[in-house]
Amino acid sequence: MRDRPRTGRGHEPKGRCLMAQTTTAAERAARRAADRDRLEQAAHALLSTDGWQRWLRVRATNGLARYSLGNQMLIAWQKPDATFVAGFRAFLKLNRCVRKGEKAIRILAPMTVRQRDADDADEDERRTVFRSVAVFDVSQTDPLPGRDPVALEPPRTPISGDSHARLLTPLENLAGQLGYSVRYLPLDGGADGWCDPHRMEIVINEHLAANAQVRVLVHELAHALGVGYRQYGRQQAEVLVDCVTYIVCGSAGLDVSGESVPYVAGWGEEGALDAIREYAGTIDTIARRIETAIGEDETADDDTANALAA
Known part of the structure; x- marks a missing residue:
């Protein structure tokens, strides 16, 4: 379950799939550098009281524990008030739709790719790489008309009771x-x-x-x-x-x-x-x-x- 968000196309520009097929090695390297820099900034945010507490609140929220530590930090850094994060298509299956114009949260998702040799021939060996994907918080969505949205978090009960x-x-x-x-x-x-x-x-x-x-x-x-x-x-x-x-x-x-x-x-x-x-x-x-x-x-x-x- 961890780090397997289904992002869909969300609000990416048209032609995104075609562009992804024609990117150069330099462009891919630039994207990887941007991903590393984003993660480094999220880690640096933990050094402040506010940044540390934002991560704790995100980690304590139902629906976010399934993400890796790195992605928890990325979510806390980009959207401190996040409570339930998922991809565009995943929210559709939860009877919700991301509102037009909402800014995506960028996290890193694992992707298995096939190794290639110098002659560009396919090899049996595969490796896992991480790529930046777009996800959204439930606060950025609206219920689909005529459908009941799936409940995404348990009710909060007082620490003084016996409910648990x-x-x-x-x-x-x-x-x-x-x-x-x-x-x-x-x-x-x-x-x-x-x-x-x-x-x-x-x-x-x-x-x-x-x-x-x-x-x-x-x-x-x-x-x-x-x-x-x-x-x-x-x-x-x-x-x-x-x-x-x-x-x-x-x-x-x-x-x-x-x-x-x-x-x-x-x-x-x-x-x-x-x-x-x-x-x-x-x-x-x-x-x-x-x-x-x-x-x-x-x-x-x-x-x-x-x-x-x-």
Whole structure:
């Protein structure tokens, strides 16, 4: 499912297919350079508080988790308020149409090409390259007349309720796969839970509502999945797991709008871009592991998934 948008022709100029067949090597190289520059600028945006928080909000939005980390950054950089992104034809299958004049979001999609030798003869070997494609956000579309648009995101429910109690079991199962036991105890102190890597135990406050228990358990599972104080230091580790928690709860449909969006800080100028990429990659990887465990790593329903995969 990841990075397989069907773009259709969207608002590209007529004759686009013919032009694509006759482009020169220099023109193709220029396009690749433009794609690399766009991705580099999107990565640089993560170095600012605003840019980092824009990426987190995009990543926490249902429908965007299926994109690679690089494409998440591209979407956040070009359209920070994006909530559900797809290609022109994919939206048609979701009973929506992109409005005329809307500016496309450019992302990178994988494409398999056949290798050619010096004599231009076809070879059996194939390789994967990435090309820039046009996608759009749902806010750039309108429902098709006479058709009911497919729902693209789950309802947002309060973090204080019990609507997502069903997620506790798969989260506990993930803890078990990692060798951890989960216990619910009456905690009266400041902490609502903790992860003890020595006893291989996660403790959750039994007095919390189920949705809040989900949030705490996701937080502690992020620690169990490798974000420890020894590797990152206490402050940095807590920020990383807060980011994972924000993403997973948001993608599961829990209302995190009142939660503060954490920001990773504490690096120097030298190597800062590499550091922020590594942090974002770690957060994305751990969030995907937890989302997979609770079944939130794909699109909201079968109709949506079929339209996007077709």
